[in-house]
Amino acid sequence: GIQVEQSPPDLILQEGANSTLRCNFSDSVNNLQWFHQNPWGQLINLFYIPSGTKQNGRLSATTVATERYSLLYISSSQTTDSGVYFCAAYMEYGNKLVFGAGTILRVKS
């Protein structure tokens, strides 16, 4: 099946810094999604981004489907950005999302 790899596994930032999280996937996918899991375990969808670039406030995401990777940019990070960021590739076969292992982000004030 499809493999989804995320890097880096851990990231510590000072408040106000920018960061880039990467997601590589092993096969063609129908769509790619980014999620944020807060420290209490709640997962929120950030982006549905099969290709191209989208922006939502301080967050933006880019997927280059032909090269099988996606990037999540966080600008001017805040302590509330802390948590785990997951990317997930949607497999048409089986109609399910396959998740990467996540990037743990800690933003220090």
Add this chain to the structure above:
Amino acid sequence: DGGITQSPKYLFRKEGQNVTLSCEQNLNHDAMYWYRQDPGQGLRLIYYSQIVNDFQKGDIAEGYSVSREKKESFPLTVTSAQKNPTAFYLCASSIWEGGYGYTFGSGTRLTVV
């Protein structure tokens, strides 16, 4: 407001017992899913269902069972056959085609004592 409700938030189980985790959604989504999350790891799919009275095994179905008698409900039973059940369990739902609108519940943390 539409959403997914998981209960209980915390659950303690003695070894050898079966326990059932509840998941209810009012989003009118066709598909529902159960994921398991272990510390420092991603989400692994246990079971999923695309329509009432039908469900499929995911990647780690052994020791678990589900039912889908109503569109809104997808309970998960962790049986005594599951050797290492302590984990965080997440329920999700989505529009079936294309995986749109993936929405997660707030999770149930199960601990075996």
